Amino acid sequence: MTDRPLAITMWDFSWLERRWDGAGYEDWDRALDELVERGYDAVRIDAFPHLVAADPRRTWRLLPVWHFEAWGATEPVSVRVLPELLEFIQACATRGLRVALSSWFRRDELDTRSQIRTAADLARVWDVTLSAIEDAGLADAIYFVDLVNEWPIPMWAPFLYGNDPDAVILSRGEEVVRGWTREAIATLRAAHPRYRYTLSIATETTGADGEDLTELDLLEPHIWMTPQATGFYTEIGYDLEHSQFDPHAYQALSGPAERLYRADPRRWADGLTAHIERVAEWSRSAGKPLVTTECWAVVNYKDGPGRDWAWIKELCEAGVRAALATGRWEALATSNFCGPQFIGMWKDVAWHRSMTDAIHAGVTEFTAVP
Numbered sequence: 001m002t003d004r005p006l007a008i009t010m011w012d013f014s015w016l017e018r019r020w021d022g023a024g025y026e027d028w029d030r031a032l033d034e035l036v037e038r039g040y041d042a043v044r045i046d047a048f049p050h051l052v053a054a055d056p057r058r059t060w061r062l063l064p065v066w067h068f069e070a071w072g073a074t075e076p077v078s079v080r081v082l083p084e085l086l087e088f089i090q091a092c093a094t095r096g097l098r099v100a101l102s103s104w105f106r107r108d109e110l111d112t113r114s115q116i117r118t119a120a121d122l123a124r125v126w127d128v129t130l131s132a133i134e135d136a137g138l139a140d141a142i143y144f145v146d147l148v149n150e151w152p153i154p155m156w157a158p159f160l161y162g163n164d165p166d167a168v169i170l171s172r173g174e175e176v177v178r179g180w181t182r183e184a185i186a187t188l189r190a191a192h193p194r195y196r197y198t199l200s201i202a203t204e205t206t207g208a209d210g211e212d213l214t215e216l217d218l219l220e221p222h223i224w225m226t227p228q229a230t231g232f233y234t235e236i237g238y239d240l241e242h243s244q245f246d247p248h249a250y251q252a253l254s255g256p257a258e259r260l261y262r263a264d265p266r267r268w269a270d271g272l273t274a275h276i277e278r279v280a281e282w283s284r285s286a287g288k289p290l291v292t293t294e295c296w297a298v299v300n301y302k303d304g305p306g307r308d309w310a311w312i313k314e315l316c317e318a319g320v321r322a323a324l325a326t327g328r329w330e331a332l333a334t335s336n337f338c339g340p341q342f343i344g345m346w347k348d349v350a351w352h353r354s355m356t357d358a359i360h361a362g363v364t365e366f367t368a369v370p
Contacts, residue, residue, distance in 0.1 A: 003367040005324065006041040006098075006331035007356040009338040010293040012149075013046040013106055016084060017062065017073040024340035028091050031340050036095050038349055039356025040338070042143050042331060043092060044100035044293045048081045050113045051106075052132060053125035056082035061109040065155075066244035070302040070341045072106075085129075086136045093141040100293070101129075102146035102200060104156050116159040119183035122147060123191075126184075130192045143331075144196040144291070146220055147184055151199035152177050169203060173210030185215040200293070205275075207282045218330070219286065221279055222294035225268050225315055229275035232268060232298070236260055240299060254306035257298070261311045269318040272296065276319065280326035289366035290329045294336035295319055301337060309344040312337070313351055320355055324362035332359060 011025070018025045025031055035043065051060055059080050067074045092099050105113045116122055126147060133139060149156045154167045160180060161167035170177050185197045196217035204211075205221040205228055213219070226232035233240055236252045243249040261268055283290045296319030297312045316335045323329045334355040337345045 003330070003364055005329055005359050005362050005364045006143075007039055007359045008042040008044060008100065008143075008291065008293050008331045008333050009035065009040050010044045010333060010336055011339055012044075012102075013048070013072045013104055014070075014339060014341060015043075015045050015088060016048070016079050016081070017077050018341055023073075028088060032091055032095055032097065034340065034346075036097065038338075038352035039360070040097070040352075042098040042100060044102055044143075044146070045088070046104050046106065046149075047085060047101040047129050048079075048106065049103050049125040049129040050116060051081050051108070052085070053128040054112050054115070056080075056085075056132065060112075063107050063109065065104075065106070068243065068246065068249060069300060076109075082132065086133065086138060089133065089138045089141050090136075093138060097141075098143035099141050100143040100146060100291075102149050104149045105158070111163075113159060114163050119180040120187065122159070122180065123184045123187035126188055127191050130188070130195070134192075139194060142195060144198060144218060144220075145188070146198050146200045147188075148199050150202040150222060151181075153202065171208050171210075172201070172204055173208040178210075178212050182212070182215055189215075198291075202294070205282075206278045207286070213286050213288060216288060218291050219283060219288045220291050220293065222336070223272075223276060223279060223292055223319070224295060224299050225272040225275075225297055225319070226299070230268060230271035232257075232260065243300060249300075250302075250304060250307075253298070253301060254304065258308060258311050261315070265311075265314065269315060272315065272319055273322040276322045277326065280323075280328040283326075283328040289364075290323075291331040292323065292329065293331075293333045295333050296335055299336075302342060303344050307344075309337075309348070312345070313348070317355065320358060324358065327363055327365045329362075330364045330366040334359075 015025050059078050062077050064074050089099050152160050152170050154161050198216050198218050198220050200220035202222040236256045238252040297315035323332050340346050
């Protein structure tokens with residue numbers, strides 16, 4: 001069966017955290033209308049399931065993940081998850097936008113996420129969240145459920161590692177990781193069979209030795225030109241792993257990054273394209289469709305002195321067209337900067353329309369709408 005691919009974006013936890021004046025999401029109606037204007041069909045967000053399960057109507061104090069990125073709040077922020085989550089999903093549904101649910105398991109002052117100790121606990125918090133969505137009559141708006149963002153990176157899944165801050169990331173082929181995947185999805189599928197389930201990934205994006213993909217309905221790899229496909233970050237001296245609170249990190253992403261790219265654009269686009277083709281081959285061998293919501297150029301970027309979006313958009317266009325050529329993507333993003341807080345990227349409506357038009361004109365071997 002074939003269908004046109006969907007254009008999807010990632011609004012992570014920003015949709016709820018960035019609601020102060022000028023943060024981008026203070027007016028959901030405006031932000032969503034602008035998303036539709038740019039041609040998008042779906043949005044992936046953090047559903048904060050651990051907070052929904054603990055007390056959805058409580059005001060939670062969240063701690064920042066970083067100080068130098070534009071996703072979420074860079075200072076402690078107070079949020080409530082219900083009824084806000086339901087209101088946001090309803091606003092999407094009203095506009096014909098589908099919602100992919102995920103979670104970055106944001107840390108609050110009580111460290112509520114530490115209450116997740118087993119795969120059964122992970123399934124339980126999602127069960128409560130999905131039940132709330134169903135009770136509100138919004139189940140039809142859900143595109144898929146991604147249990148943990150970028151599984152199994154310790155930053156987003158600390159519970160897998162006993163909340164050890166110094167844990168080394170495990171391979172998905174490890175039995176402990178496979179066990180969590182199997183049990184959590186099987187439990188949720190029994191209770192909520194209508195949804196498609198996955199765990200998004202940013203490591204081993206062409207598969208892991210010994211990995212069992214049986215439980216996954218789709219593959220959600222996050223794919224960038226760097227650090228997965230090339231040594232671009234190394235060449236500009238940018239340390240992704242330690243950049244969250246480093247005030248000097250963005251100096252490398254200003255002039256040096258664009259200069260390195262402009263010196264040989266084909267080199268970087270070719271590296272990205274080759275990696276995309278490897279991911280597509282993994283999809284073929286696994287017999288699973290691909291969805292990618294974070295992608296194509298560099299992982300981190302934002303508006304600032306000496307930083308232009310033109311080279312980012314060039315790489316993103318190369319990524320979109322390379323992914324479409326494989327026929328393996330049922331939905332794909334244009335970048336992971338497709339949100340109103342990234343002003344230089346967001347304001348170029350014509351670029352977004354050109355990319356979403358290309359996505360809609362593409363062919364996929366899968367149907368994105370069951």
